Amino acid sequence: MxxxxxxxxxxxxxxxxLMVGVPEYSTYVEHMKNxxxxxxxxxxxxxxxERxxxxxxSKGRVNRCC
Structure with a gap:
C-alpha cells in the first residue's frame, strides 16, 4: 500500500x-546512457x-513584451 x-x-x-516545463534530469541521464x-x-x-x-x-533573457 x-x-x-x-x-x-x-x-x-x-x-x-512537466506541465510547468521543468525537465527531468534523471530521464536525460538514462537516455544518454542508453x-x-x-x-x-x-x-x-x-x-x-541548457534547458x-x-x-x-537569449541566455535566459526573455525576448517578449509581456
Missing part, C-alpha cells in the same frame, strides 16, 4: 513538473542551464 501511494505521488510530481554512451553527461546545473536556454533563448 505504501509503495503504491509513493508511486502515485512521484507520478503526480513528475506530471506537474542512446549515446560515447557522449559525456552534463551535470545537473549544466543540464538546467532554460532552449526554452527561453
Amino acid at each position: 505504501y509503495r503504491k501511494i509513493t508511486q502515485t505521488i512521484q507520478r503526480i510530481s513528475q506530471s506537474m513538473r 542512446a549515446h554512451p560515447d557522449r559525456s553527461i552534463m551535470s545537473h546545473a549544466e543540464f538546467f542551464r 532554460q536556454e532552449a526554452r527561453y533563448g
Whole structure:
C-alpha cells in the first residue's frame, strides 16, 4: 500500500513538473546512457542551464513584451 501511494505521488510530481516545463534530469541521464554512451553527461546545473536556454533563448533573457 505504501509503495503504491509513493508511486502515485512521484507520478503526480513528475506530471506537474512537466506541465510547468521543468525537465527531468534523471530521464536525460538514462537516455544518454542508453542512446549515446560515447557522449559525456552534463551535470545537473549544466543540464538546467541548457534547458532554460532552449526554452527561453537569449541566455535566459526573455525576448517578449509581456
